[in-house]
Amino acid sequence: xxxxxxxxxxxxxxxxxxxxxxxxxxxxxxxxxxxxxxxxxxxxxxxxxxxxxxxxxxxxxxxxxxxxxxxxxxxxxxxxxxxxxxxxxxxxxxxxxxxxxxxxxxxxxxxxxxxxxxxxxxxxxxxxxxxxxxxxxxxxxxxxxxxxxxxxxxxxxxxxxxxxxxxxxxxxxxxxxxxxxxxxxxxxxxxxxxxxxxxxxxxxxxxxxxxxxxxxxxxxxxxxxxxxxxxxxxxxxx
Numbered sequence: 001x002x003x004x005x006x007x008x009x010x011x012x013x014x015x016x017x018x019x020x021x022x023x024x025x026x027x028x029x030x031x032x033x034x035x036x037x038x039x040x041x042x043x044x045x046x047x048x049x050x051x052x053x054x055x056x057x058x059x060x061x062x063x064x065x066x067x068x069x070x071x072x073x074x075x076x077x078x079x080x081x082x083x084x085x086x087x088x089x090x091x092x093x094x095x096x097x098x099x100x101x102x103x104x105x106x107x108x109x110x111x112x113x114x115x116x117x118x119x120x121x122x123x124x125x126x127x128x129x130x131x132x133x134x135x136x137x138x139x140x141x142x143x144x145x146x147x148x149x150x151x152x153x154x155x156x157x158x159x160x161x162x163x164x165x166x167x168x169x170x171x172x173x174x175x176x177x178x179x180x181x182x183x184x185x186x187x188x189x190x191x192x193x194x195x196x197x198x199x200x201x202x203x204x205x206x207x208x209x210x211x212x213x214x215x216x217x218x219x220x221x222x223x224x225x226x227x228x229x230x231x232x233x234x235x236x237x238x
């Protein structure tokens with residue numbers, strides 16, 4: 001991953017990168033910045049190597065990656081730490097990692113209209129319309145990713161103050177978005193959130209007010225999954 005010298009620690013460096021990407025885009029592109037890069041912009045993080053961007057369409061993602069290639073980024077397969085995220089490749093240059101999503105962030109969890117509207121800040125870099133996700137939405141996505149650094153960032157976000165009603169409304173909305181039984185296996189991300197909240201409470205002594213409500217959704221997911229497996233096993237019996 002490179003040394004600590006490779007980490008971006010200044011907002012001006014991050015903006016310079018976005019400016020270069022924007023100038024290499026051939027058409028207008030909309031993207032939401034999530035994760036460490038957004039926290040750096042908000043002054044909640046000292047440095048980041050990963051620049052996580054969610055494009056609104058696959059075409060926007062492909063154009064963003066084409067521009068990144070022109071800037072010297074190389075494409076590699078996702079690492080193990082990306083396992084919960086909806087990535088099939090990442091772009092690397094030196095120690096910088098550019099993770100570009102297209103709508104879907106993790107299985108059935110994706111960029112919603114509400115997340116786009118809640119964006120706290122907007123910058124235009126050439127043909128790139130770049131917005132920065134709200135702290136509440138960054139919190140959700142870091143709970144899903146669930147890496148050690150993500151849990152640490154979640155603690156920082158809670159300390160800064162979050163509207164947990166907004167957090168839960170987004171989670172519940174996305175969880176209940178599709179009532180199709182065939183979509184149940186795409187809701188595993190709710191168990192990631194439950195697990196990360198438990199780690200946040202245990203490791204940092206933080207009480208998360210929506211923990212019980214999230215566990216209720218996760219229990220519902222597991223119950224439906226077990227029912228489907230039982231029905232499938234019954235149909236396979238002689």
